[in-house]
Amino acid sequence: MAYQFENLPQLSDQRKTLPRKGLYSKRTRVITDRAWHHSLTKKDLAGSTAAGFARYHVESLGWPGVGYTFVIEPQNVVNTSNGRRARIVYCHDIDRRTYHVGNSNQFALGICVAGDYRTEELDDYTIMSIAELQQALVDDRIGQVDKSHHEFPGYSWKQCCRFDYQNVINITTNISTFPKNEVPSTYMIQEGDTYWSIAHKESAAGVTVDDLRRANPNVDPTQLRVGQVINFNLSEADVKGSKKINGFVEVLSSTLNRRKEPSFTSTVTGQLTRGMIVKVYAKQGQLFHIGSLDWCSANAPYVKYHQAIHYRRLLRVGSPLLRGDDVRYVQGRIKVLGFDPGSIDGIYGNRTRSAVTMYQQSQRIQVDGIVGQQTWGRLFD
Numbered sequence: 083m084a085y086q087f088e089n090l091p092q093l094s095d096q097r098k099t100l101p102r103k104g105l106y107s108k109r110t111r112v113i114t115d116r117a118w119h120h121s122l123t124k125k126d127l128a129g130s131t132a133a134g135f136a137r138y139h140v141e142s143l144g145w146p147g148v149g150y151t152f153v154i155e156p157q158n159v160v161n162t163s164n165g166r167r168a169r170i171v172y173c174h175d176i177d178r179r180t181y182h183v184g185n186s187n188q189f190a191l192g193i194c195v196a197g198d199y200r201t202e203e204l205d206d207y208t209i210m211s212i213a214e215l216q217q218a219l220v221d222d223r224i225g226q227v228d229k230s231h232h233e234f235p236g237y238s239w240k241q242c243c244r245f246d247y248q249n250v251i252n253i254t255t256n257i258s259t260f261p262k263n264e265v266p267s268t269y270m271i272q273e274g275d276t277y278w279s280i281a282h283k284e285s286a287a288g289v290t291v292d293d294l295r296r297a298n299p300n301v302d303p304t305q306l307r308v309g310q311v312i313n314f315n316l317s318e319a320d321v322k323g324s325k326k327i328n329g330f331v332e333v334l335s336s337t338l339n340r341r342k343e344p345s346f347t348s349t350v351t352g353q354l355t356r357g358m359i360v361k362v363y364a365k366q367g368q369l370f371h372i373g374s375l376d377w378c379s380a381n382a383p384y385v386k387y388h389q390a391i392h393y394r395r396l397l398r399v400g401s402p403l404l405r406g407d408d409v410r411y412v413q414g415r416i417k418v419l420g421f422d423p424g425s426i427d428g429i430y431g432n433r434t435r436s437a438v439t440m441y442q443q444s445q446r447i448q449v450d451g452i453v454g455q456q457t458w459g460r461l462f463d
């Protein structure tokens with residue numbers, strides 16, 4: 083029987099070609115767990131591939147072959163009809179008990195994402211390959227649960243895996259292209275709107291009254307009509323001499339100064355705090371333009387730049403409480419927008435729910451305290 087995962091266009095079947103010495107024995111138990119690993123070697127190193135790991139496992143450790151059934155290789159990007167993807171190497175038959183989680187090998191399928199995610203970040207092509215492989219394995223009924231290496235008995239000390247596999251595999255794999263992260267270029271006037279209310283309502287998007295005036299030289303702000311479409315984008319000329327970009331900045335330092343101009347010596351206009359997620363419009367020198375919040379440092383270790391926030395898991399108060407980076411990003415974003423989610427701790431509790439509820443009310447979108455497609459879109463697209 084052919085498996086679904088064999089149809090993934092980024093799959094490379096190397097079962098017959100990878101270095102090996104003998105054969106792993108057959109599993110005596112059915113696979114219940116999918117075990118996620120990272121390689122702890124930098125993803126761009128020459129040896130951070132299935133073949134590299136196989137050589138090491140065979141020659142240095144004396145194993146029959148590479149210890150994983152699948153290896154995802156961020157350095158080998160494949161063009162597929164679905165878009166670019168990190169290559170997935172198929173290393174052993176599913177029924178082989180490879181070595182990766184000790185006593186749990188019998189019933190755990192090993193999947194390794196090349197890279198050292200203590201310090202590196204997953205790129206989009208790798209995220210998509212993880213999500214698609216996981217979905218295919220679910221469809222193939224290979225395993226029932228996903229676990230990180232350190233969640234297996236005896237491995238709680240392991241720094242593996244260090245990417246948040248739960249969030250990655252919750253990405254809907256139906257999307258064939260990455261979500262767009264551009265600021266909408268136009269805005270349709272709604273009842274009661276003034277430039278001030280628009281700027282206020284959209285303050286997270288960093289649009290100011292002045293921006294709106296500049297972007298709409300032929301519009302009289304005192305004569306706005308419901309249904310009228312105005313320009314909403316900052317034109318390149320608005321931020322002279324800076325490179326236009328779109329993305330988000332995550333504040334990593336406990337506090338971060340906002341500066342009036344793109345210079346570290348210019349007036350401090352306020353502060354951002356740890357965990358906040360702010361929209362970025364441009365970069366000039368070593369500072370980011372963060373719309374109406376002015377400018378902030380673009381330098382590590384104070385901030386981390388995210389080209390886009392791809393998470394789209396449904397977030398709600400559950401039992402046990404949902405945890406994850408996606409919750410943290412929602413908290414950090416909503417805090418910048420002026421709602422108090424409590425501490426930015428990545429736990430979706432009642433305080434976060436009530437902040438989300440108030441945000442939804444302010445946006446006149448469905449008010450349910452649940453972060454679904456619409457709320458995700460408002461916050462991060």
Ligand SMILES: [Zn+2]
Nearest residue numbers: 119120231242
């Ligand atoms: Zn591991």
